[in-house]
Amino acid sequence: MRTQALLDADTVESLLAAAVAAPSIHNTQPWRFRLDPHRQVLEVHSAPERTLPLTDPTHRAQYLSVGAALFNLRLAAVHHGRRPEVRLLPDPRDPGLLAAVRLTGPLGADDLPSHPALHEAIALRHTSRTPFTGRPVPEPIVARMVTAAHAGGARLHVPDIVGTRRLLRLTAAAEARNHTHPDRIAETLSWITAPGKDARYGIPVTALGPPDAGGRMPMRDFTGALPVLRRPALWFERHVQLALLWTPHDRREDWLRTGQALQYVLLTATAHGLRTSLLHQAMEWPDLRAATALPGHKRCHPHMLIRFGYGRDGARTPRASAHPAMRAAAAPRPEVPPATGTRTI
Numbered sequence: 140m141r142t143q144a145l146l147d148a149d150t151v152e153s154l155l156a157a158a159v160a161a162p163s164i165h166n167t168q169p170w171r172f173r174l175d176p177h178r179q180v181l182e183v184h185s186a187p188e189r190t191l192p193l194t195d196p197t198h199r200a201q202y203l204s205v206g207a208a209l210f211n212l213r214l215a216a217v218h219h220g221r222r223p224e225v226r227l228l229p230d231p232r233d234p235g236l237l238a239a240v241r242l243t244g245p246l247g248a249d250d251l252p253s254h255p256a257l258h259e260a261i262a263l264r265h266t267s268r269t270p271f272t273g274r275p276v277p278e279p280i281v282a283r284m285v286t287a288a289h290a291g292g293a294r295l296h297v298p299d300i301v302g303t304r305r306l307l308r309l310t311a312a313a314e315a316r317n318h319t320h321p322d323r324i325a326e327t328l329s330w331i332t333a334p335g336k337d338a339r340y341g342i343p344v345t346a347l348g349p350p351d352a353g354g355r356m357p358m359r360d361f362t363g364a365l366p367v368l369r370r371p372a373l374w375f376e377r378h379v380q381l382a383l384l385w386t387p388h389d390r391r392e393d394w395l396r397t398g399q400a401l402q403y404v405l406l407t408a409t410a411h412g413l414r415t416s417l418l419h420q421a422m423e424w425p426d427l428r429a430a431t432a433l434p435g436h437k438r439c440h441p442h443m444l445i446r447f448g449y450g451r452d453g454a455r456t457p458r459a460s461a462h463p464a465m466r467a468a469a470a471p472r473p474e475v476p477p478a479t480g481t482r483t484i
């Protein structure tokens with residue numbers, strides 16, 4: 140077997156830039172990377188200081204976020220001609236180690252296909268919280284999103300009008316509940332960046348959307364007790380196009396797989412010119428999450444509602460970039476034998 144050249148600093152930086160472009164709940168970016176240059180392994184760890192104890196006590200949303208970053212990392216590795224061998228939760232003694240990605244060897248037939256449009260979509264995708272035009276998305280594009288979810292190890296259900304109304308109702312119920320919990324309001328607000336402030340984590344007010352003037356679209360209100368930050372209401376699309384991402388099991392590894400599937404779906408949509416936004420509120424209340432399950436399915440664990448359509452691009456949100464230590468851990472150009480040990484960002 141051909142031995143792959145050592146990972147150089149530019150490649151590592153490019154892989155990490157792709158990984159951190161992933162969506163994450165409240166833009167918490169709840170990941171941390173560590174490079175073992177000797178084994179050419181990139182470890183993905185959770186960042187316990189960037190969790191949401193009230194909104195996400197089980198850390199399911201955190202795992203979805205990390206899974207999305209992992210999918211970007213895999214795509215970027217393939218783009219660089221590297222074979223990403225992923226092990227989820229590789230060490231039972233280290234629960235914070237969520238994945239180990241070995242980046243050696245040439246690509247094999249069973250790897251994620253190199254897909255330039257999907258790779259390009261990593262940088263193009265932004266959550267879009269403004270009204271969509273309502274133009275129907277052609278069936279073949281929706282079918283590709285469903286296939287992407289499946290390939291990523293999850294399922295994507297596209298409901299009819301009655302099902303869509305049901306899911307919106309449950310999301311509205313969750314949103315109403317959030318409003319009556321001052322602690323949750325405060326937790327969410329603590330991840331919103333005030334105008335003029337510079338921050339690497341959290342959502343800037345410029346990326347927030349308006350409420351629906353028609354009162355039908357339960358977009359998340361991030362502004363809570365500070366209505367001064369709230370935008371004037373606008374009319375949202377009449378025919379909402381939604382998809383429910385779910386899995387038949389609900390273990391930690393399923394959450395990591397679902398995050399990868401989520402990102403596969405979002406990038407597929409983006410590559411076809413669609414905009415997306417996420418409605419996760421109902422998943423944050425156990426009874427409402429259970430109620431979003433598909434009727435008649437014995438084992439349906441819902442994870443996310445994806446709203447998709449045509450419309451304006453979402454505003455950019457900031458990201459924390461790779462720490463210089465990470466560059467130092469990678470081989471400099473020209474490549475030299477690596478230092479032993481691991482470095483963390």
Ligand SMILES: Cc1cc2nc3c(=O)[nH]c(=O)nc-3n(C[C@H](O)[C@H](O)[C@H](O)COP(=O)(O)O)c2cc1C
Nearest residue numbers: 162163164165166200203265266359417418419456
């Ligand atoms: C698990 C998860 C849950 C999310 N829930 C919501 C949500 O309920 N409402 C919303 O507007 N955005 C939601 N988002 C989107 C994030 O706020 C967004 O990804 C983050 O702010 C980064 O922005 P970007 O997606 O434009 O890169 C969610 C993202 C993830 C991964």
